[in-house]
Amino acid sequence: MPRQTMMAVRVHVFGGPEALVYEEAPLPEPEPDEVLIQVHAAGLNPADWYARAGFANLPEAMRPSLPLPFTPGEEVSGVVVAVGPEVAEWEVGDEVFGLVRFPQLDNNGRGYAEYTTAPASSLARKPAGIGHVEAAGMPLAGLTAYQYLFDHVRLEPDKTVLVNGAAGGVGHFLVQLAKTKNAQVIGVASGRHEGFLRELGVDRFIDYTTTTVEDVVRGVDHLFDTVGGPHGHRFLSVVEPGGTISPVFYGEYRRERAAELGITFRGSQVHSDGPQMAELARLVDAGRLRAGIDSVFPLIDAPKAHERAEQGHVQGKIVLRVIDE
Template identity: 65%
Template sequence: MGTATMRAVRVHAFGDPEQLVYEEVPRPVPGPGEVLVRVHAAGVNPPDWYARRGFANIPEAMRPLWPLPFVPGSDVSGVIVGVGDGVTDWQAGDEVFGLVNFPGRASAYAEFTTSPAAHLARKPAALGHVEAAAVPMAALTAHQFLVEHLRIGPGGTVLVNGAGGGVGHFCVQLARIAGASQVIAVASGRHEAFLKGLGADRFVDYTRVAVEDVVRDVDVLIDAVGGPDGHRFLPVMRRGGSLAAVFPGEYHRERAAELGIAVDGWQVRSSGEQLAVLAGLIDAGRLRVGIDGVFPLSAASQAHARAERGHLQGKIVLRVVD
């Protein structure tokens, strides 16, 4: 008997988006504790193009070693079509979504993928698969930063830099849900109506005014941009405040410590349990999903090219099933 196959996107050589090749590959088989998912949509995230480039943005001694070829992607939404030994919580036909095997290797850019059962949650009934695939990594990052690590509660001012993007637009909403007294969104002007519609109390267009010139006494700042100029936010913070970096940046940590500002950042991880909490917020109408663009799986290279141009409003998603 021949091996079952599927269509997937693979990277055969590190480099530009053109290295994403749409081709026929063997279909995976779920192992113990895993399920097989018929992927309907896959989210596109920064770690996907970091992997495609061979993690060139990471110091060589710290780079993950991913043998070629590989199928990128970790955000999925789809339907379970098979279960491995020991799986009792899921069965064929269940609609699920999840951040699969992160941090680590997954294979979401494909018609089928396997996932540990514990990394999945039931897809929100309020969302289609395309919208659901935009949720896992970005929303889990926002949730883990704000709820698990920073433990945001009622009161206080939260500022989100890069608020229009995937992580940012979820941070704005989750800060509001947590009870922040004021949520300040920083993005380019085209995102103003979008972010105010998500609950931002104040909007700052960084293309027109420097944030550090117009904002003070921030309790928690989520920087979803990073980069060499992150330290410009120090005057924005109150003493005792927390600056949380989603991406690497230069924050002049010694100066921050002198000012009584804690600077930290964390790696998002897979959690079906936390995704179930987020799904409940979505189904209750309290958490919305922004989609910047949708591409067919065969056009993954175009999706990556768009994503790397930046200035997204929400997420980019690959549609696998029409």
């Protein structure tokens, strides 16, 4: 008799990491334009712990409605085990990775599970030279960086780019992708990340724990702030007139003053995109892009992975391993 269930991590009641329950769940069925993936690894993202907590970080009137129970996880790497009748680009046995239905919110099967479904158009072939753990750490943060740089800012060669929070998930991809345009990259992070960021190509490193960025930097064409917060406006003096600021997380930037200085804001919500995933894979194969992995946890230890994430100071990505490689 065909398998009807799988093991998954689900949330039945919003709360802390303890709200993540490892349990038996129904095996999802792909829609006609979807594939069924046996998940080998799934990446963690801030969206996961925001959803787990019922988006308590947002004002109540702004909180999205999320049906319960749900399985977190937007980014996966694994193997296709079934295809819908409208799918022509994938076959059983293909190794794929991608961002699943993002930013849609629902209780369809997601990444923290042994199996998940995904629209065929959201996937790309996993680069042959890396494992599923590294591949699972790429989709959301990698696409965020890619779309900010090339869809919104439309980065031209030889510009000066500053990345605040350069060692984090989105930040370390921004560094690498900006270098593909020969940018001069200034990376801001705590001192323990300097070696990591130098390896990724940062031209100038600033340890924010010992140096005030706005005191020592001027002439930035494009600033990407992956930290946000109430003091984002401190960067206005850093950016050239005609330059841009791209907030990845919400911050207070005194936008009226920014407009007076000729500074514009660029960015938007990241979304699933198979062809762009394929471009990230091409850069991986060319040796120009990699996912830094902070830590790896087995699926059953998803609560511990969330505890690690909430400690902060993550270098690269946290990943859940579903199948040992």
